[in-house]
Amino acid sequence: MIVPMKKVLLVALREDREALARALQRVGEVMPVDPEGDLSGKSENRDAIRAEQALKVVRQYQGKQSLFAQRPQVQYGEFVTKNQAAEELLERIESLSAEHDVISAEIAGLQGKIQELLPWMPMDIPVEEIGSTRYAGVRCGYVDRSRTDEARQTAEDGGGMLELLDSGPQGTAALLYTWLPGEEDLLRAMTAAGFSQAAPPGGKGLPKEICDGYQAQIAKLETRKEEIAGELTELSKRKAELEILEDQSRAEGAREDTPFGETVETVFLEGSVRADRTERVEKAVAKVTDCCVLTFRDPEEGEVPPTVTQNNRFISQFETITDMFSRPSNGELDPNPVMGPWYWIIFGLMMGDAGYGLMMLVGIWAFKKLKKPRGDFGKLVNVLFFSSFTTIFWGIIFGSYFGETWHPILFAPLDNPMGMLVFCMIIGVLHIFSGMVMKMVEDAKAGHFWDGVFDQLSWMLLITGLGLLFLPVTRTVGMVLAIVGAAIILLTAGRAKKGIFGKLIGGLGGLYNITSYMSDILSYSRILALALASGVVGMVMNLLAGMVQGSVIGFIFSLLIYVVGHVFNLAMGLLSAYVHDSRLQYIEFFNKFYEGGGYAFRPLCIDPKYVEVVDNKDSN
Amino acid sequence: MSTGLVIAIIGAFLAAALPGIGSAYGVQIGGQAAAGVVSEKPELFGKLLVLQALPGTQGIYGFLTAVLIMVRTGLLGGGAVALTNEQGWAFFFAALPMALVGLLSAVSQGKAAVAAIHMTAKQPDSSAKGITMTALVETYAILALLVSVLLIFVGIQL
Known part of the structure; x- marks a missing residue:
């Protein structure tokens, strides 16, 4: 059967807003309606998003999970107070994961440089010493791999010399020695023969030494990366704390988003509640304050309350x-x-x-x-x-x-x-x-x-x-x-x-x-x-x-x-x-016979993703 | 083996092959669409798999029709009946509703499934509506299957 609904109107003092939101969320029986009538547009709590991101990171490092894992139970009192340690954990994971990303990017950059350097490895001149003398010019560049012979011939015909090094993705690296006065003509001829000038590779010393230096840097970074991974694996054992934190932040966000209307001194909230559960709301509100107005009424013509079905x-x-x-x-x-x-x-x-x-x-x-x-x-x-x-x-x-x-x-x-x-x-x-x-x-x-x-x-x-x-x-x-x-x-x-x-x-x-x-x-x-x-x-x-x-x-x-x-x-x-x-x-x-077209009753409540909140509602 | 029996086998072949081709095509275009969506929203895999599998049933119906012809003509379990030419043609045409409707409806259903997959990508909560819309296409394959099955089992006297 479909449960009859009532409209609820709560008017209270401004300072009780947070306490009331908490009480209503705990009792979980009121679906608030925005004073402007807008049901959507909920913003996500920032902490919840942070915790979710951190959880994503940690999940990569956790070991095998048990199939039989139960949802952990958390007492209500524990649930509403945020744990300092968990927030520190969150920050630590965030900084570690950021560092991890930076290191990964650096390693990728170094590897790119090594790739660029590879064709130059046979060169036995330190990179910084490549340069022209009084009569001879030295140019670095790449030759089309299939046209090396043609390029070499062209260089020799033009009174220069081409020294071919190893091949890389850009072509075969080459050093072109020229006689300076005739250089321009030779260069033009060389370009036609498939030689393209390029800057000498970056760094100082022999290409081989430079490469070794990069390798050493990468090794160092890799060690640091492993340290970070180790620490994250260690931290992943405390995943449960993060999960609670995310759920807490979500609940907090839901409270903050509760669409209270405001005047200078008061706040008011309209909503729907099951007709048979109005007492619970009354009780919950009475616990917070007695300085408020709480009224229930039947929905008017044209007002469509949410649908709750109750069956066996x-x-x-x-x-x-x-x-x-x-x-x-x-x-x-x-x-x-x-x-x-x-x-x-x-x-x-x-x-x-x-x-x-x-x-x-x-x-x-x-x-x-x-x-x-x-x-x-x-x-x-x-x-x-x-x-x-x-x-x-x-x-x-x-x-x-x-x-x-x-x-x-x-x-x-x-x-x-x-x-x-x-x-x-x-x-x-x-x-x-x-x-x-x-x-x-x-x-x-x-x-x-x-x-x-x-x-x-x-x-x-x-x-x-x-x-x-x-x-x-x-x-x-x-x-x-x-x-x-x-x-x-x-x-x-x-x-x-x-x-x-x-x-x-x-x-x-x-x-x-x-x-x-x-x-x-x-x-x-x-x-x-x-x-x-x-x-x-x-x-x-x-x-x-x-x-x-x-x-x-x-x-x-x-x-x-x-x-x-x-x-x-x-x-x-x-x-x-x-x-x-x-x-x-x-x-x-x-x-x-069926028309449908109703919408769901989504009360303001604690709806955790990971934990089970145990609440002995009568205890306090 | 009589000519009639060969004609009946051709009917069984068409019933198994054509809807199978159609289903393969329908499931393929569904799979392409679903793979694209899953690359961005991996959590929708389960819902999309259902949609992708929907055009696959025609292949099973066609297979079912082919097996029923084999059962009825005694090709399965020994003792093949020596069918007359008329009986052979009767089996051949009894297989055709499933063969033709199965082929074309699987292709159409695949297209509907692709649309439903796109809808699910934008509104994951509507996947059941997409399933219903896609399943409507299958009605005609089911009707064709019924005609084929009733003809094979009840209509044709041996």
């Missing part, structure tokens, strides 16, 4: 399926109590294999134990977990065990596809009818009882009647039902239209809707298709495995085929069942 443990897991489509809006019927069981049953039908159901049951149970999924994902996992029971149930009914047929209670879909098709259609009709009943209830609640009879009951009569026509025994009953239903539709579908002609045409148009009902019902044939798909693929895997079972090696190989084949089939089956079951709910079922 089973149904509430299926809320995630509805929420992915659209959250129910406040004031509408909650579809979950009807949708949930249908989703559960149809999922099992689509999988339809007791063996796969058992695999799901064990696999998802283990996953839940190990990973403890939370939030919407956790709900989805629970939906799959519950559905493993219906999968086993339908598997037994249809006698399907890992794709093999064994003593079906009803019939095996592979032996009797027509029977299965009819069965799926009947499930579909019942599913659609339940949606139409929901619409009738909504109509009746809104005071339009007869709308429900004219638009929903008439169709239910017509469809049931048409269905009964197929059985010889019930043919007469079916005929009567179908005629009554069709007559009601013909007479009432045009009731909103004006004039006798409008009403008549409206009635005929209404009857034309039979096509959309037919396509809705036919859509349930996908249950048969999916059940067949997983059944037959499983059967083929068994067949393949059976074919290789000739020898010992073949037997071992067949085990591999069993495991891989059935796990693959199960995974594909799960994906298809999840997608197509959702589709049947969203399009065939919700189409009949």
Whole structure:
């Protein structure tokens, strides 16, 4: 069901703002509304971002994490006071990581220089001594690697000499000796021959010595880098402190962002609260101050409060399926109590294999134990977990065990596809009818009882009647039902239209809707298709495995085929069942009555990412 | 082996091959789009994988159709039936709905999946809506599969 909401208005003195925000956050029952009505635009707390960055750094250095790690528990009192040591830790990690980055950049720079120097290594002149004499010029440069011979020849023809060194990415390094008076002509000829002048490499001494110097620097930097890595690895053991710090900063940010409106002396806050939890808010505020005004009122016409759905443990897991489509809006019927069981049953039908159901049951149970999924994902996992029971149930009914047929209670879909098709259609009709009943209830609640009879009951009569026509025994009953239903539709579908002609045409148009009902019902044939798909693929895997079972090696190989084949089939089956079951709910079922369009209730609360905050609310 | 049986095998071949090609293409373009998104938002991998896998089902349906033809004609588990030419053609045309619709719908669904992947990249919370939109394309492959399966199992008398 959808919980009724109240609007809350709190007016208090300015100096109590922080204390009130703390109290409201602790009780976690009020969703504040910005005085300007803007719900978005939350700024992130700066410390939270810093802690998140530091955590990213530290995670690279931590060792293997235990699969069974539990979320650490923190007392509320501890949670609200920031730990000095953690902040120091944060600063230390930040400075270390910054230094690490600088060193990495320096090393990369040095390595670049070494790369540049490599072609010059054979040169036996100290770099700084390269220069022209009175008559001879010395030029450094690179020659196109494929044209070295041509360049050498050109140099000698022009009265100079070219000394080739090693090759590098820019070409072959070369020294060009020239006779100064004729240098210009030679240089021009050399450029044409693929020689490009370049500055001599940087540094002092022989290229080899310079290179050794760089290497030594790199080694030194690497040692420092290792020291830093060591310290970070050591610090990564205190990761938990950082995680708490991030959660604390986030909570603090949420408090600071609470959209209090302000006057000179007072602050005020508007928000939504569950109608059955107003007392908790009163208590929390009373603890802080008695100098305030706290009023609750019902939402006015046009005000749409957030939606909170409250269902039992089973149904509430299926809320995630509805929420992915659209959250129910406040004031509408909650579809979950009807949708949930249908989703559960149809999922099992689509999988339809007791063996796969058992695999799901064990696999998802283990996953839940190990990973403890939370939030919407956790709900989805629970939906799959519950559905493993219906999968086993339908598997037994249809006698399907890992794709093999064994003593079906009803019939095996592979032996009797027509029977299965009819069965799926009947499930579909019942599913659609339940949606139409929901619409009738909504109509009746809104005071339009007869709308429900004219638009929903008439169709239910017509469809049931048409269905009964197929059985010889019930043919007469079916005929009567179908005629009554069709007559009601013909007479009432045009009731909103004006004039006798409008009403008549409206009635005929209404009857034309039979096509959309037919396509809705036919859509349930996908249950048969999916059940067949997983059944037959499983059967083929068994067949393949059976074919290789000739020898010992073949037997071992067949085990591999069993495991891989059935796990693959199960995974594909799960994906298809999840997608197509959702589709049947969203399009065939919700189409009949559901509007949606609500938004979530996100109260100001402590919502930690890493830790569990334990709060014994009555203790202080 | 009778000519009829060969014609039926050609039908099974088409049912397995064409939707398989279509699915491979659909999953491929989905994978390209998803890889691009994951390079910037690695946390979306799980959601995108579902979207990428959606056009893959046609290949399985086609495979299913081919296997059913093999089962019905006795090619699996010994004792192949000597089909007449008419029966062979009947199997051939029974395979065609799945073969053709499977091929084309997998390609179309792949394109829808790419669009849904782009939407998920911008609004990760809408991934379920993207899945639904993409899954709508598959309806027609399912209908084709049903026609093929019913023809193979119920329609054709041996």
